[in-house]
Amino acid sequence: MAAAVLLMGSSVFAQKGKTVNFTGTVKFPDTENKYPIYLGKYEGEGFKRAFKAIDSTKVDANNNFSFKVPADKPDFYQVRVYYMDRIDFWANNDNIHVNVRGIDTAKMKIKNPPYIYMENTSVENDVIxxxxxxxxxxxxxxxxxxxxxxxxxxxxxxxxxxxxxxxxxxxxxxxxxxxxxxxxxxxxxxxxxxxxxxxxxxxxxxxxxxxxxxxxxxxxxxxxxxxxxxxxxxxxxxxxxISNGKKAPDFAFPDLNGKKWSPKDFKGKYLIIDFWASWCGPCRQEIPHLKEVYKKYKEKGLEILAVSVDAKATDWKKAMDDEKMTWPQVHAQESKPVMASYLFSGIPYLVVIDKEGNIIEKNLRGESLDKKLKEIFGM
Structure with a gap:
């Protein structure tokens, strides 16, 4: 039985040709064996890039795991430990070791990824x-x-x-x-x-x-x-x-009741599109400021459309309950196309649109948003 458990610590995906070892120790392992540890890489171009797993494993009796990674042609790979800890690395000559936290034991789950240092690295992975x-x-x-x-x-x-x-x-x-x-x-x-x-x-x-x-x-x-x-x-x-003055790319996503909202629905109004997510700390911190903005300019013709890029609708719904925003809220579960059309990868990402649906300015928040709105409304 012990031998079988120990075997779980190594990947079972046979590799031919040159390989390097990636090993890790998990401080808080998944004792219920619900989640595997993945080895994979990103495939596709631009915003269509997505992680694809090529191997998986679980920890052994000593909370260790390992992968043999293809290295005939050096490339970037990523190890995902329970989808909580993610480690990017370059597979070429380095046999890397990491120590990771594993299962989040905190009572309140907040997305604040730790810094994971890769040991035994050459200059190639020192860069990362x-x-x-x-x-x-x-x-x-x-x-x-x-x-x-x-x-x-x-x-x-x-x-x-x-x-x-x-x-x-x-x-x-x-x-x-x-x-x-x-x-x-x-x-x-x-x-x-x-x-x-x-x-x-x-x-x-x-x-x-x-x-x-x-x-x-x-x-x-x-x-x-x-x-x-x-x-x-x-x-x-x-x-x-999508430069300033160009027509804002269109999209349509559903609210809680299934009604789809689009930037076109706000023609005749100035519109702030707020791309955000429940797990994004800076996004949540910007919401009180948006409430002030909304209160100040709503009667002058300003609207806000909040577009959540949360993967899970339950996370989006809970955040809405917590934040109590009064403007339209939609969920872009398949967010990659709209992120590609507006060319952003980080959030919060706010876009200000004029009454005709043309882009006034992008990537505003806080002081920069206030300045732009003062210009628009002459206040």
Missing amino acids: NDVNLVGYLDYQNMIAVGKEQYQAKLAKEPLWINYMNDGFDRINVDREYRIKYLVNKYKDQPTVMYALNYLSTKRHQDLIMSTLDHLTKKFPNLDQAKAKKKEILDGIEQAKK
Whole structure:
């Protein structure tokens, strides 16, 4: 019996050719064996990219697991531990080990992914370790800023409130500075493509393209760099279609009663489309501000359409009950097409549309949203 249990700690998917080992130790394993641990990779282009599992396993008697990962052709892979901890890595020469938390034992489940450090890595996977640390610290800073903005409003201290209104912008500037540093530091590594995902193709197009061209020259067989460049060029073309002044892409999603709402339903009104999700801390933190905006401008012709990208309708419904928003709420369970048409991957993502359905501005919130609405309504 013990031998059978121990066997569960290794993947059963036979690999031919060159492989590397990915091993892990789970602090809080799934004792009921409800959830497997997956090895997989992302397939498809752009917003159609989706995770596809190629192997699965469970922990052994010592809470360890392992995979043999194909490495004949180096590529990015991901290990998902119970769909809670996710670890991206480059399979080439490294036999990686990670320590992960596993099952979330907290009474209140809040999506705040931990930082997972990959051990035994070469410089190729050091790139991913470094980028993930930037992303982790960025998210923690966003949570802290949200809390401080709330405290500043409670204190009703104007100087503190004004300073904190720019809190998220300061985080964005800091993150971009760090990522650009890592891109320049690791420009000779194929895994620098992972860092490029954190840069805006609008603001950093030259750096991204020059880095991809450098990789293609240095690694002629690196198809991932060629595909990434094509994806970016396609995105640039789509960005032109949704530039300010262009018609907002249409969509239609159902509310709680099954009625479908579309941006076209608000013709003759100024409209804020708020793309959000129940698990997104910054999204939830923006809602009190949207309530203030709605109260201030509703009688002047402003409406809001909240579009949840939650995977589960139950999570969306619970968040609506908690937040008690009074404007139309719809659920985009299949959210990839609308995310592709509006070209966003992070939320909250707010789009302001004029009375004729044309885009005024995108990716606004907090202070930037207030400024734009003051321009529109002359207040």
